[in-house]
Amino acid sequence: MGLTEAAVGAGIMTILFLLAMANTVRPDEARRFESVRLRTVVGVGAFVVVLGATIPSLPAIGDPTAPVVAGEVTQYYVANAYEETGVKNAVTAVLAAYRGFDTLGEAVVVFVAGVAALSVLRQEVFA
Amino acid sequence: MSADDQPGLYVESTIIMTTVRVVSPFVLTFALFVMFHGADSPGGGFQGGVIAGATVMMLAFAYGIETTREWVDVRVIAALASGGVLTFAAIGLGAIALGGNFLQYNEYLFIYEEASKYGIELVELGIGAIVASVAIGLFLLAAGYGHVVDGEGGEA
Amino acid sequence: MTPLEWAIVALAAVGAFFGGVAAVGIVRLPDIYTRAHAASKSDTLGAVLALAAVALAIQTDLSTIKAVFLLLFMFLTNPTAAHAIARAAEDQGIRPWAAENREGDP
Numbered sequence: 335m336g337l338t339e340a341a342v343g344a345g346i347m348t349i350l351f352l353l354a355m356a357n358t359v360r361p362d363e364a365r366r367f368e369s370v371r372l373r374t375v376v377g378v379g380a381f382v383v384v385l386g387a388t389i390p391s392l393p394a395i396g397d398p399t400a401p402v403v404a405g406e407v408t409q410y411y412v413a414n415a416y417e418e419t420g421v422k423n424a425v426t427a428v429l430a431a432y433r434g435f436d437t438l439g440e441a442v443v444v445f446v447a448g449v450a451a452l453s454v455l456r457q458e459v460f461a
Numbered sequence: 462m463s464a465d466d467q468p469g470l471y472v473e474s475t476i477i478m479t480t481v482r483v484v485s486p487f488v489l490t491f492a493l494f495v496m497f498h499g500a501d502s503p504g505g506g507f508q509g510g511v512i513a514g515a516t517v518m519m520l521a522f523a524y525g526i527e528t529t530r531e532w533v534d535v536r537v538i539a540a541l542a543s544g545g546v547l548t549f550a551a552i553g554l555g556a557i558a559l560g561g562n563f564l565q566y567n568e569y570l571f572i573y574e575e576a577s578k579y580g581i582e583l584v585e586l587g588i589g590a591i592v593a594s595v596a597i598g599l600f601l602l603a604a605g606y607g608h609v610v611d612g613e614g615g616e617a
Numbered sequence: 618m619t620p621l622e623w624a625i626v627a628l629a630a631v632g633a634f635f636g637g638v639a640a641v642g643i644v645r646l647p648d649i650y651t652r653a654h655a656a657s658k659s660d661t662l663g664a665v666l667a668l669a670a671v672a673l674a675i676q677t678d679l680s681t682i683k684a685v686f687l688l689l690f691m692f693l694t695n696p697t698a699a700h701a702i703a704r705a706a707e708d709q710g711i712r713p714w715a716a717e718n719r720e721g722d723p
Contacts, residue, residue, distance in 0.1 A: 342511050
């Protein structure tokens, strides 16, 4: 999974952000906060606070008794992934077999992101 | 695709073009390796797809975005993106049609005995096709947005 | 320690030294061109030496070949990236840092 972060985060996102910066205008100092709505700020702030409130209940990093390590489901994957799927990489086995429906959703999200960008920019085709 | 003998095109430095010419086959091979080998080593469709998409971006940096835009076939990108989704969905729903659950690979055992492994490989390949084509498409879309609007003379 | 271990330690130490030199150069040098110079030469040498140490330390394994490939590609791509950045900066009209335009372009 680290490979994904490296490839997407360092490779693609930099280029897309730079292109977005090149193709959009920057508002001047006086108008910078004009389009920020108070309702949005409150909503997003509340979301951040709620998510932040869950941080203290997370297990310590590397804790061997954390539910995600010691949990029944993880143990089942580790014990049975190879026999049941014939795939040596347990991550792939979980992604493409045990939780395949979730992965289909992820793949469709990527597809929809492309289609949405097309429709927002009012283009018929890529390129 | 010869950028240098067409006048009026963006001309990048020889150093960058040569390096990209040397490196890009290796990058594309590595992308396919990551995609195909995701079942047995770290990797998979998302990662391989992004690396494959990055190959085209590298070409665009070396040879100019407009040259790359002319070289890339729009139909191939659309076909890859929708073909990936259809492959994934067909494998998943096919198992239901054969009487199992979604993506229950052992329904395909009558085709091949290692159905599970190769089914997963196919699914990863479908994901890779989606990710690569959407990455290339978004790149060309973002890079060409101002250009297209200017060319049409319309409002943004 | 065997000679091989000495070689590994020496390569890693020299690689770390050049990496440190590159980091100091990127922080301390005045403009984009001199920084690209630090990032391309010194950093490439540091990374290549460190990867050579890795390749020696793994010895006979498939991973050695991967480390050697990494080394080769680092040698190819890192200076090219710095070249591309410097070229783009020149294309944008950024003037190099020099004694006469020090006030104009801080």
